[in-house]
Amino acid sequence: MVTFLGINLFGLFGQLLVGLINGSFYALLSLGLAIIFGLLKIINFAQGAMYMLGAFAAWLALQYMGINYWAALIIVPLAVGLVGVLMERFLIRPIANEDHLYSLLLTFGFALMLQGIFTHMYGSSGLSYSIPEALRGGTKLPFMYLPDYRAWIICASVVVCGLTWWMIEKTKLGAYLRAGTENPQLMQAFGINVPLIVTLTFGFGVGLAGLAGVMAAPIYSVSPDMGSNLLIVVFAIVVIGGMGSIGGAILTGLGMGVIEGLTKYFYPEASNTVIFLVMVIVLLLKPAGLFGKEA
Amino acid sequence: MKINKFYVVMLLLALVAPFFLYPVFLAKLLCFALFACAFNLMLGYVGLLSFGHAAFLGTGGYITGWLMMNSGITPELAILLGTVVSGALGALYGKLSVKREGIYFAMVTLALSQLVFFIYLQAPFTGGEDGMQGVPRGHLLGLIDLSDNMNMYYFVLAIFLFGFWLIHRTIHSPFGQVLKAIRENEPRATSLGYNVNDYKWVAFTISAALAGLAGSTKTLVFQLASLTDVHWHMSGEVVLMTLVGGVGTIFGPVVGAGVIVTMQNYLSGGELGNYIHIIMGFIFVVCVLAFRSGIVGEFQKVWKRNFG
Numbered sequence: 001m002v003t004f005l006g007i008n009l010f011g012l013f014g015q016l017l018v019g020l021i022n023g024s025f026y027a028l029l030s031l032g033l034a035i036i037f038g039l040l041k042i043i044n045f046a047q048g049a050m051y052m053l054g055a056f057a058a059w060l061a062l063q064y065m066g067i068n069y070w071a072a073l074i075i076v077p078l079a080v081g082l083v084g085v086l087m088e089r090f091l092i093r094p095i096a097n098e099d100h101l102y103s104l105l106l107t108f109g110f111a112l113m114l115q116g117i118f119t120h121m122y123g124s125s126g127l128s129y130s131i132p133e134a135l136r137g138g139t140k141l142p143f144m145y146l147p148d149y150r151a152w153i154i155c156a157s158v159v160v161c162g163l164t165w166w167m168i169e170k171t172k173l174g175a176y177l178r179a180g181t182e183n184p185q186l187m188q189a190f191g192i193n194v195p196l197i198v199t200l201t202f203g204f205g206v207g208l209a210g211l212a213g214v215m216a217a218p219i220y221s222v223s224p225d226m227g228s229n230l231l232i233v234v235f236a237i238v239v240i241g242g243m244g245s246i247g248g249a250i251l252t253g254l255g256m257g258v259i260e261g262l263t264k265y266f267y268p269e270a271s272n273t274v275i276f277l278v279m280v281i282v283l284l285l286k287p288a289g290l291f292g293k294e295a
Numbered sequence: 296m297k298i299n300k301f302y303v304v305m306l307l308l309a310l311v312a313p314f315f316l317y318p319v320f321l322a323k324l325l326c327f328a329l330f331a332c333a334f335n336l337m338l339g340y341v342g343l344l345s346f347g348h349a350a351f352l353g354t355g356g357y358i359t360g361w362l363m364m365n366s367g368i369t370p371e372l373a374i375l376l377g378t379v380v381s382g383a384l385g386a387l388y389g390k391l392s393v394k395r396e397g398i399y400f401a402m403v404t405l406a407l408s409q410l411v412f413f414i415y416l417q418a419p420f421t422g423g424e425d426g427m428q429g430v431p432r433g434h435l436l437g438l439i440d441l442s443d444n445m446n447m448y449y450f451v452l453a454i455f456l457f458g459f460w461l462i463h464r465t466i467h468s469p470f471g472q473v474l475k476a477i478r479e480n481e482p483r484a485t486s487l488g489y490n491v492n493d494y495k496w497v498a499f500t501i502s503a504a505l506a507g508l509a510g511s512t513k514t515l516v517f518q519l520a521s522l523t524d525v526h527w528h529m530s531g532e533v534v535l536m537t538l539v540g541g542v543g544t545i546f547g548p549v550v551g552a553g554v555i556v557t558m559q560n561y562l563s564g565g566e567l568g569n570y571i572h573i574i575m576g577f578i579f580v581v582c583v584l585a586f587r588s589g590i591v592g593e594f595q596k597v598w599k600r601n602f603g
Contacts, residue, residue, distance in 0.1 A: 043398045094584060101344050102583050104398060105538065108531060109579025116572030232527065236406035239399060269417065276410035280391060283403065287394040 012265050013144040019261015020254065021150055021219070024157035025051075025212050027253030029234045030241065031161055032208035034249040035168070038181045039201045042092070042103040043238075048231030049111035050206045054080050054213020055222045056118060059129050069132040072214050080210025085203035092202070093195070111228070118224040126221030153215055160211065161250045168246050177201060236279040242292020252290060309452055318448035319516060324556050325455040326513040331536040331548030332462050333505035338534075339543030340466055341498050342478035343393075346401045346530050347408030348506050350388070353415065353525030355381040355507030360427040360520035361420055370433040370441060374454070374511040381507020382500055384411075389499030393492045405527060412525045426521030430514055447516060454512050458505050463545060465501060474498055535575060538582050541589030550590050 029047055036044050044050075057076045061067035067075065087110065092103050131149045138147040168174035179187050180197055188194045213227075220226055234253075241252030256275050264271040282289060312321055334348050359377035362368055368376075392403045415421045422428070432441035441447045465471050476484045477491050485491050514520045523529065532555065540551025555575075562571050582589070588596065 037398075041398075043402065091580065091584065098587070100398060101401070102587065104344070104401060105534065106580055106583040108534075109576045109583065112531065112576030112579060113573050114576075116570070116574075116576055120569050120573065228527070232405055232409045235402040236409075239395070239402050239406065272413040272417075273410050276406050276413075279403070279406055280410075283391045283394055 009143050015261045015265040016258060017144070017146070017150060017261070018264065019258045020154050021257070022260060023254040023257015024154050025216060025230065025253075026234055026237050026257050027161050027250045028157055028208050028212040028215075029230065030237050030249045030253045031164060031246065032205035032212075033234065033238055034243045034246055035164075035177075035208075036202055036205035037243045038246075039177065039184075039198050040088075040092070040096075040103075042100050042107070043235075044202075044205065045104055045108040045231070046087070046111040046114065047206070047209050047234070048227030048229075049114040050080055050084065050209040050227070051213040051216070051230065052118065052224060052227035053083065053114060054210035055129075055217040055220075055226060056122070056213075057210070058214040058217045059127055059222050062129065069214075069218070073211070076214045077207040077211040080213070081203040081207030084206025085199055087206075088199045088202035093199075115224050115228065122224065124224055126223035126226075129217040129222055131218040149218060153219070156215060157212075160208070164208070165246050165250065233275055236275050238289075240275075240279050240282045240289060242289025245291045248289075248291025306456075313445060313448045318444040320560065322444075322448050322451040322516045323513070324553055325451050326509050326516060327533075327536065327556050328549040328552040329455050329458045329512070330506055330509035331533050331540070331552045332459060332545075333502045333509060334533045335537045335542065335548040336462055336465065336498060336502045336505070338537060339547075340471065340478060341474050341495055343396075343495065343499075344401045344534070345392075345404040345499070345502070346527070346534070347388070347404035347406075347411075348503070348533055349525050349527065349529035350408035350411040351381040351385055351503040351506035352510035352513070352529060352533075353520070353522075354384050354411065355510030356514040356520040356524050357415065357421055357427070358507075359511035360430045360514045363430050363433060363515070364427065369437050370435055370450075370515055373433075374508065374515070377511030377514075378504050378508040381510065382504030385503020385507070386496070386500045389496045389503065393495040393499065405530065408525070408530060409527065412522065412527070415525055416522060421520070421522075424522065426519060426523075427514075428519055430518040430520065432515050432518060441515065451512055451516060454508065458508055459549075461501075462505065465498075466545065470494070470497070532575070535579055535582075537589075538587075539578065539589055541591035541593075541595075542587075544589070544591040544595065547589050547591040554590070 029051060033044060033047055036042065036047075054076050057079060058069070058072040061072050061076065062069070087107075091106055091110065095102050095106065135149040135152050138145055139151070140146075168177055176187070176192060176197060180192075180194055180201075184194050216226070233256075237252050237256050238249070240256065241248045243249065256278065259278065260271060260274055263274040270277070286292075330348070330352055333351075334345065337343050337345050355374075355377040357377075358380045359373045362373040362376060363370065366373075388404070388407050391407065392400055395403050416423060432447060434440055435446070435450055439446050439450075441450060466474075473484065473489055473494055476487075477489070477494060481491055484494075510524060513524070536551035536555045537548045538551065539554055540549065541547025558574075559571065562568055562574070567574070586593070
């Protein structure tokens with residue numbers, strides 16, 4: 001056992017790794033929420049349900065159609081994104097001019113329905129999805145054992161988040177998106193199809209949740225309520241980071257995962273609550289959030 | 296005067312109802328009606344959607360349950376203390392949540408109530424997953440035996456009427472008028488010199504205390520306090536009750552609670568029990584898309600059009 005200043009390094013790095021993995025999912029989900037919020041000014045309460053849908057879709061695809069993990073990684077986010085597109089077009093757009101609280105309630109109801117349907121069909125105990133063969137091994141590092149699949153999750157999520165950030169901040173498409181956030185009327189006047197961009201953005205944000213779901217399927221059990229508990233934590237993270245910046249959402253997600261991991265090592269009793277406590281502290285000191293621009 | 300007659304009729308109905316329907320069911324209905332009314336004070340009259348009111352319902356329930364099992368005080372005192380603790384928690388949470396608005400307010404309250412959920416899950420006194428079972432109902436003022444369901448019902452009715460009256464009084468007070476002003480146009484209320492956040496905070500505290508009162512009473516009725524009451528599902532249910540009945544109407548939450556509780560009771564017995572969350576989600580979606588004024592709101596519209 002390697003120890004440093006009385007700390008068991010194996011245990012510490014193990015929890016840090018778990019924290020980074022949770023953080024990867026937090027980052028993907030809060031990134032999706034932030035993108036949707038930027039244009040539509042609504043919070044998608046169904047984001048957790050979409051993550052669950054992604055995991056179930058991967059499981060169903062393997063079970064009934066023999067679609068393997070790597071194909072699911074591409075197909076499932078697209079399919080979940082399509083659900084998002086339909087949801088925006090037929091449920092959210094009709095009430096876009098009402099108080100935003102209504103669209104929030106609508107997504108909440110939609111999430112309840114999805115969760116209810118999957119609970120009814122597959123029970124609440126959870127299904128297992130095996131890790132793809134190529135990633136079953138692991139690497140022995142001097143201070144810990146690093147399973148390949150976990151390393152893959154962290155890398156993949158950082159790459160996806162990074163690409164999304166680059167796309168929004170550096171490309172022309174991203175410029176449209178940012179302009180739409182600032183002033184949709186003016187953009188429409190320039191001849192850009194704003195409703196289409198809104199729909200696609202919603203689909204993209206939801207698709208990210210679907211992707212996170214596929215990635216989560218092999219390490220967490222695939223169950224109907226896997227999304228709802230995660231989503232509440234992600235809400236706290238969004239409040240901590242503020243939704244002013246895409247980069248902020250990603251960094252806060254990863255950072256909170258690490259803090260949670262550290263808490264699990266040093267004071268496990270508080271590991272469920274530490275992120276909510278951080279939120280309380282942030283609300284006291286900087287109510288707009290760490291990266292937020294407005295209250 | 297029309298309204299007053301209506302109140303008298305409702306009161307008479309409530310008084311004779313237990314002779315025709317099961318009193319425990321009616322008491323449950325009244326507890327949820329009070330809970331929904333308390334919630335509606337925030338959503339309907341301040342325009343803030345709290346997604347964490349289960350925290351206050353559950354806190355009231357646990358405190359009252361613990362006191363009834365361990366302290367030997369009379370039920371009215373246990374309920375009073377449960378209400379006070381919920382109100383204190385509400386004051387604390389209110390201070391934090393009113394710093395953010397709109398959608399953020401909903402997220403903050405939801406996250407804070409999840410914090411409470413995890414604390415109760417781990418704290419030794421709540422009984423964790425099992426909850427507190429077999430809470431004695433005790434003797435009201437040391438005299439009236441509440442284990443008799445009829446006595447219990449009339450006690451709950453009295454509590455409900457008190458809560459309902461308090462909310463009615465709050466809404467129609469100068470304080471309530473300021474709340475409505477904040478709902479309609481917050482910057483203007485600020486520019487008129489009102490400290491908007493303080494008003495929101497006081498309203499939140501009242502709302503939380505009344506939700507606690509509902510939870511405390513509910514624990515006595517069912518002789519049970521459990522994690523179900525602090526779960527986010529419960530926070531969602533109270534939103535649904537208010538939405539179905541009519542947001543921002545005084546009777547809406549009562550009607551909504553009646554509809555949802557009756558539906559749940561009916562479904563949980565039959566073969567549709569498994570579909571309960573699907574059905575509730577569906578009602579949510581339909582209400583938001585096509586029925587935003589709720590039952591009482593729609594009724595008022597029709598009434599105004601034809602008789603107003």
